[in-house]
Amino acid sequence: MKKLHINLQDHSYDIIIKDNLIDELAQYVKEVYKNKKIYVITDSNVAPLYLTRVMKALENDYEVKSVVLPAGEESKSFAVYQEACEKLIDLNIRRNELLLALGGGVIGDLTGFIAATIYRGVPYIGVPTSLLAQMDSSIGGKTGIDFYNRKNIIGAFKQPLRVLIDPRTCDTLARDEFVNGMGELIKHGAIGNPKLLTLVENGVSKMTEEIVVESLKVKQAVVEIDEFDQKERMFLNFGHTFGHAIELKYGWKHGQAVANGMLMALKFGIDMGETNPKCYDVIYNILKNCGFPIEEYNYKDYLPDMAYDKKNLAGVIRFIFIKDFGTPELYEIEETKIKDLM
Numbered sequence: 289m290k291k292l293h294i295n296l297q298d299h300s301y302d303i304i305i306k307d308n309l310i311d312e313l314a315q316y317v318k319e320v321y322k323n324k325k326i327y328v329i330t331d332s333n334v335a336p337l338y339l340t341r342v343m344k345a346l347e348n349d350y351e352v353k354s355v356v357l358p359a360g361e362e363s364k365s366f367a368v369y370q371e372a373c374e375k376l377i378d379l380n381i382r383r384n385e386l387l388l389a390l391g392g393g394v395i396g397d398l399t400g401f402i403a404a405t406i407y408r409g410v411p412y413i414g415v416p417t418s419l420l421a422q423m424d425s426s427i428g429g430k431t432g433i434d435f436y437n438r439k440n441i442i443g444a445f446k447q448p449l450r451v452l453i454d455p456r457t458c459d460t461l462a463r464d465e466f467v468n469g470m471g472e473l474i475k476h477g478a479i480g481n482p483k484l485l486t487l488v489e490n491g492v493s494k495m496t497e498e499i500v501v502e503s504l505k506v507k508q509a510v511v512e513i514d515e516f517d518q519k520e521r522m523f524l525n526f527g528h529t530f531g532h533a534i535e536l537k538y539g540w541k542h543g544q545a546v547a548n549g550m551l552m553a554l555k556f557g558i559d560m561g562e563t564n565p566k567c568y569d570v571i572y573n574i575l576k577n578c579g580f581p582i583e584e585y586n587y588k589d590y591l592p593d594m595a596y597d598k599k600n601l602a603g604v605i606r607f608i609f610i611k612d613f614g615t616p617e618l619y620e621i622e623e624t625k626i627k628d629l630m
Contacts, residue, residue: 290501292508294427296515299447303427303508305500309454310338310415313345317413320449321386326350327376329399330390333359334417337460342390342415353379357395364394364433364440372398373406383407386449392418393425393542397440400431404446414448417457419469419495420543423476423503426451428511428521439532445516458495464541466495467579471527471543473503474574475550478567479526479608479616480506485570491577523616526608527553533593534585547580552587557609562619564612591626 289306304316317326326346330339335356346352355375357363376387389399389412396414403412416426432443458466470492477484484502492499507524514521531549534540540548550571557563575582594605603623610616621629 290497292501292504294447294508295512296447301448301450303451303453303504305453305455305497305504307454307456307497309452310341310457311345313342313415313452314349316450316452317346317386317388318349321411321413323385324351325381325385326352326388327379327381327385328352328354328388328390329357329372329395329402330354331357331359331363331392331395334391334395338390338417338457342388355379357398359394361394361434364398366433366435369398369402369433372402376402376406381406381410383410385410387412389414389426389448390417391421392416393421396421396426397431397443398433400429400446400448401433401443404431404444409446411449412446414451416451416453418461419458419466420472421469422453422455422458422495422500423469423472424507424524426453427504427507428524429515430517437536439536453500455495455497455500463579468541468543470578471546471550471580473499474571474578475524475527475546476503476506478550478571478610478613479523480509480614482613485574485613488578489574491579519618522606522618523608525606526550526610526616529553529594529605529607530556530585530587530590533590534583544581547575548583548585551575551582552585552590553607553609556587556607557619560609560619562609562611562617567610567613570613588629591629594623594626 292303294301343352387399387403389396403410414426416422429445429447431446432440435442487499510521527546527550530552531545535545554568558565604620607619609619
């Protein structure tokens with residue numbers, strides 16, 4: 289077992305990483321939650337794999353009810369948010385009763401947003417079952433839904449009571465979903481932990497506690513100094529500015545989009561004289577060895593889309609470059625100058 293402590297000003301919590309932790313949930317829930325009811329929110333893909341195990345792990349200590357939602361990015365919507373809230377109210381949820389997010393990033397983001405808003409806030413615990421969620425979305429308190437063809441544009445900051453990660457849930461992922469999760473992991477290596485790049489440079493077939501911890505150390509460090517995404521936490525957006533654009537346009541999986549977005553950001557940084565050119569070849573080879581589909585998009589074609597990105601603050605677009613591995617930088621460009629770069 290490994291543990292990371294996220295130390296925030298108003299609410300700190302632990303991330304527990306342990307093989308087969310999913311069968312020991314009650315032990316780790318009891319340490320932070322003292323009431324008797326738990327509402328598990330999951331989706332139609334994850335429920336057949338893990339819902340019975342989770343219910344069994346909790347049933348001796350809690351009254352457990354479940355809400356199963358449709359799988360897929362489409363569930364990050366007002367319609368499914370409403371559906372989930374209606375089901376919870378029908379199950380007689382009360383204030384201070386716990387939600388448990390069992391699933392990937394969609395379920396984690398949606399459950400966190402429900403936890404932030406129903407009864408003006410109830411506690412929740414994250415049990416991410418996909419590698420992508422374990423690497424990224426389950427940590428840091430960002431929640432939300434997609435709206436008006438924009439990802440995560442409506443949401444709230446809501447920190448969990450605890451995050452419980454069982455790396456063995458990655459064993460049931462389809463290979464493309466496993467590779468999808470590696471996108472955020474490689475991003476963490478690029479911006480803050482070059483050791484990670486060494487661990488995965490020849491590809492990865494099975495996730496380990498060590499790799500999970502080394503990846504999460506990067507997000508831990510950034511979230512602790514910038515909880516609300518004003519400066520340093522934006523380093524975590526490396527690859528995302530372009531990645532979100534091609535994700536929406538071509539239907540890429542998020543981690544695959546981030547991987548290609550990193551290559552675009554590296555090219556942009558090199559052209560701007562900010563990035564060591566060797567970084568591109570290293571990341572390209574790692575992505576290839578890890579099984580990523582790669583399309584070498586021209587970043588200039590996507591600069592107009594940046595005007596609508598969440599990182600556009602009052603007409604100033606913030607790009608994340610890396611000078612070299614482990615040294616990210618925030619690079620600001622006025623929206624009016626984008627045409628010149630094109």
